[in-house]
Amino acid sequence: MTDTRTAASPAASPTPGGAAGSPRATPAPEEIADQAGAELAVRTKALTKRFRSGQVAVNGIDLQVPRGAVYGFLGPNGSGKTTTIRMLLGLIGPSSGQAWLLGRPMPAAGTDVLPRVGALIEGPAFHPWLSGRANLVRLDACDATAPPDRKGRIDEALERVGLGAAAHKKYRQYSLGMKQRLGLAAALLRPRELLVLDEPTNGLDPQGTREVRRLVGELAEAGTTVLVSSHLLAEIENVCTHVGIMSTGRLVLQGERTSLTSQSDRQLWVRTDAEHAAGAAQVLTTLGLTEVVTDGTELQALLGEISPADVTRALVTAGIPVLGLAERAPTLEDVFVRLTGEGFDVAR
Amino acid sequence: MSPAETATPTTAPRTGGGVRHLLGSELRLVFGRRRNVVLLLGLAAVPILLGVVIFITQDTVVGSQGPGFIGRVAGNGLFLVVAALFTCLPFLLPLTIGIVSGDAIAGEAATGTLRSLITVPVPRTRLLLVKAIVALCFAAAAVLTIAIVGLITGWVLFGISDLVLLSGDTITAGAGLFRVLGVAAYVAMSMSGLVMVGVLLSTLTETPVAAMAGTVTVAVVSAVLDSLPQLSAIHPGLLTHYWIDFAEFLRLEVDPAALAPGLLVQAAWVLLAGTIAWSRFTTADISS
Incomplete structure (x- = not known):
């Protein structure tokens, strides 16, 4: 998985604890496009989320996901991965710091940039009384900029995740693995430049996990940038070209996967x-x-x-x-x- | 699936089209949901039951008893519509409306589908607007269901004849039909404030049942406050105070000025609740 795509990486060297001591940058005007980060599919600057309870879930992280990378966003449960992803996608607002998706500031440019981003956040979520297919129709109908041929695209997405036969079954009758697959299908409803997959292997059996890995590999092959989070290191380690590791709200490590492990001591x-x-x-x-x-x-x-x-x-x-x-x-x-x-x- | 292919500007703003698509999907979602259809069927049963009971007892002593409208049903089927709406007004309509409008945002939050919608992306203002419109449509459908079923049941059981107004004057059955439709329209408009309160509560919680119960509670508390003469100073501002004014349509001359206060109070509640809901929903962290 270490091909030429990693060459463009500005984050080639590991930066242990890199974000830890950096001072808070003064937030620039929100609508300014990210000049320096044009090569980055995802970039954050001192991104911080402090909840009303006072808990600091994400503490000044500088995420750098090069275009074309498969970025493994790793960390134990509760280390701030999902909160970071929610901020990236504009679901929650950062307490301080900034985030860019595909070079555009979030959440300001969400309407423009999110159609190019497929997301699966914190497990799949659908209406239980609708069929898997009806759920996808619903999501696609809500997409004001969806390309034509809804039926074809939905069928293709369902086939791609192996749900073709169960498309008309009610969502509430799906197994956890099928629900997860439907979540992936929703992210694949239209061509994406960036996929953000939060714990996509949760609830999948080893066979399903392998399929997700294969799917991620396929998408990356076609040029899609993938940001995939997991609390199970070994599960996705091998498909990643880049890795960022979170621990208690901080990004303790980030860089190309091969350089992180090979140069470390045997x-x-x-x-x-x-x-x-x-x-x-x-x-x-x-x-x-x-x-x-x-x-x-x-x-x-x-x-x-x-x-x-x-x-x-x-x-x-x-x-x-x-x-x-x-x-x-x-x-x-x-x-x-x-x-x-x-x-x-x-x-x- | 190549980036070159996706780089084409497919994201040109199409706000109008966006609202239309979303509205269609939302209408299908709400009116296609079995629970909501059952709610409408429940309301449809009210005029049928009421009509049958009156039909069976009309020749007895009990039959001529009962409040205003109900006593007149046996004489003219048109009155069944008014009687059924009157019966549903204090509790059944607020309950139905509370369930659907309280579910608007909180229901999506509870299933987790709210985060999917926001990342599709559906702009939050547009989502709230469409949710509110569909909740209003459902309230109108609820009132219309009672009215239509009441009209048919009344016609079948009692026939439709010239309408004797509250003043004692008589108008033709055709004109009477318009008056009854006016009653239904006024009742539907009277629900708009409560619908918006439901949508507001729905943005404040991730538990739909809490928003539903809250909405019904608002209607009940409003009715209780309205019944306390000591609080007459605040009565004109209460959500439920002018609900009963639909009777204006049954007078000889319908005076628009007499209908205005009720409609203004509803508009004020819609505006107030809608503004709070909007300011809350467009800034809230979505962590469900």
Whole structure:
């Protein structure tokens, strides 16, 4: 998934905690188009949402989604992803900061820009007493700028998400997976330049999840920019060209996916017996491995430039029984855990 | 699905067309919903039941009893329309209207479809306008249902003859029909303030039942306040105060000046509730 599309990225380098200390920018007049961000499908500047309760759900984030990217917007439940997406789409107003979609300011330019944006926000939502198809007809009829051939477009969207056979079933009789698919179909009712998909794999079985990944891949192939959020890192990690990771309202990490994980240090995993765990940790530290963590009989450490073969030799020389040893490429989750010091699934 | 294809300016403003499309879809949604059809059928049952009961008891002593309009039904089917509207006015009509207008925005919020509509995008002012228009249409349809079913039932059971007015004067059946239609039109107009109150409450909550109950409560409280002579100072401003003025159509000369206060009070409530609803809905965070 790392093709030429990423070349235009202005966000090529990871910016851990980049948004954290930036001062609030004075909001410019709303209708000014975003000159600098013309190459960006989504851009925010110090975007902040403070709820009336005083809770800061989104804290000064600078989102940068290049055109053509598949941007994985990741973070635990409650980290501010959905609130950010709602601000991007003009459903809620930011407390401070600005947002642009396809180079136009939101929410001011919503009427012009939203027809080019397909969205699935916080799960699918339809009238339960209408059929899946009737729900799509309703949405399309509400679209003042919808292209002609409603019937053809709706049938195509339904086929695309595999709901052709269930189109006339009442929405309330749909399974969670079918509801999610109908939500995707609604986002695909007309050609879009940008798709914003909030947790599109929620409630889908592994088969459905794979299909969503395939669909996202197809759309990206055709040139559509996709912003896809998820609280399950592993689920969408592989389809993304870019990644932004939220934690407690802040964007702690953003950039090209490959550069985020490959340049981060490789990890080493060792298993020995309980007696020798401490000794093994000693050997690893002496060798120059960092962040050595012992968990019972298992150890983890960052390899740095050291080769696993050298580690094996050193351990054996020190008389430590090596029951298992492996090198792992770091996953996004490892990167996240290292940056925030907490498990990915831990909500606040 | 290529960006080049989508870059064509398909987004030229077509406000008029936008309202028309949305209005059609909204009318289908509201009038096609089974719950709403059942509400209308319920109202249609009122003149039928009323007519049948009067028909059965008309030769008995009980038959000649009852308030003004009801006593006259047996003599002329036209009066069944007036009697049925009079029966529905205090509670059944406000209930029906409360359910549909309270559902306007809150119902979409509860199903989550409000966020889909806003991101389609449907401009918020346009959405509110169309929701209000359709709620008004439903209120008119509710009154019309009672009137038409009342007219048919009255004609079948009692026949339609020259109309004896409240003053004792008699006008032809044709002229009488116009008078009865005037009654229905006035009752329908009298509902507009309550409809708008319902739409307003509907923008304040994500729970449709709360907006529905609130709307009915407003009508009931207004009627209670209207019945307290100590509060006569505020009576002219009450939503329900002039509801009964439809009787003006049954006098010898219909005096427009006598109908004006009721219509003005309704217009004031529509304006007030509509303005608050608009200022609230166009700025509110949609987090449902």
